[in-house]
Amino acid sequence: MIAGLGLLLGVVLGLLLQPQVPPWMQPYLPIAVVAALDAVFGALRAFLDGIFDDKVFVVSFVSNVLIAALIVYLGDKLGVGGQLSTGVIVVLGIRIFSNVAAIRRHLFHA
């Protein structure tokens, strides 16, 4: 409930303000979104499992976004940015899929 409210507020704020992103940050935005998606689905699953915790959510969200962006940044500096972002996407993608599968089992008992 409160999480949905936060999401709605964030989207509305983003649409209203349309904040400018500095150019050096733009390449890391998509990967940050994927990492954030992983943290959010993980939190949802934890909530349905009954083991949700605010502090863990905050820490996992922030560290996911920062580490994903950092890995891609490092990759860019080393000349393997494309490959490293593929690796990050694969790992996060697997996590998202298996978390969503667990959520589905919770919601539909199937």
Add this chain to the structure above:
Amino acid sequence: MTGGARSAVRSVPPPQAVMGLLNYITAHSLDEDYAHVSAQRTADGDRSVRPGSAALVVMLLFGLLVTIAGIRTAHNAPVSQTNHAELVTQIKARSAKVDARRRQIEAVQADIRTLQAQYSQATAEGQSLATQLGRLGVRVGSVPVHGPGVRIVVDDAPSAPSARYRVQATDLQVLVNALWLSGAEAIAVNGQRLTSLSSIREAGTAITVNFRSLSPPYTITAIGNPNQLPARFADTRGGSTWFDLQAAFGLRFHTTSEESLTLPAAHRLSLHLATTPEKLR
């Protein structure tokens, strides 16, 4: 006994070492901290699992992040579209320029021809030179030719199981050489005027004449006496080769006499050798 048990314990490696990385990621997709913290909380006797204001802030951040990323991508799409449109206009402008230059070349060439004609008309020597130039031009292929002649259409056999049942470059060479031998004054294959430097070659599966790829059926137009040309052609070795090809492989070969044929000038003619006449030196 105890030593054996200890070594058994020690020989069980951690799961991430046995499972393989991808399997491990799949099995441990949820952050282990959740389970850890919840276990600690149960031990402490707490039972609060409701998301609080921290979750609200984080979800707000998440929504903001997604929206910003979406807006950025939406902004970038029109940029690539305008790039494409710009390229298209550039291509159009450049090809218009090429067309203009080509027209310029044609105009200059026409100028050269009129000047040449004026010059040769002016002097008796020039006049003889002009007739010579005209006569040679027919042979060389630098001027278009009109006149009576024959039109020969050759094509592959109706069902061609192998290459031998198709018209090949060598077949066309034999045909054209036989026509020269029979007294043809000018020859064109599918509108490509043959000169003394023309080549009929095989390039992949297509036949190229003057470096242009042709496709069957091949129409050979030859200027010459339409009454004599077919009979003389039949007498040549090339002619009999073609009658054999027709009989044995079913290649199609059809000759018609034409009262008036027009052969274009050759496209690729370059000056290799030139001298100034004695008088002008």
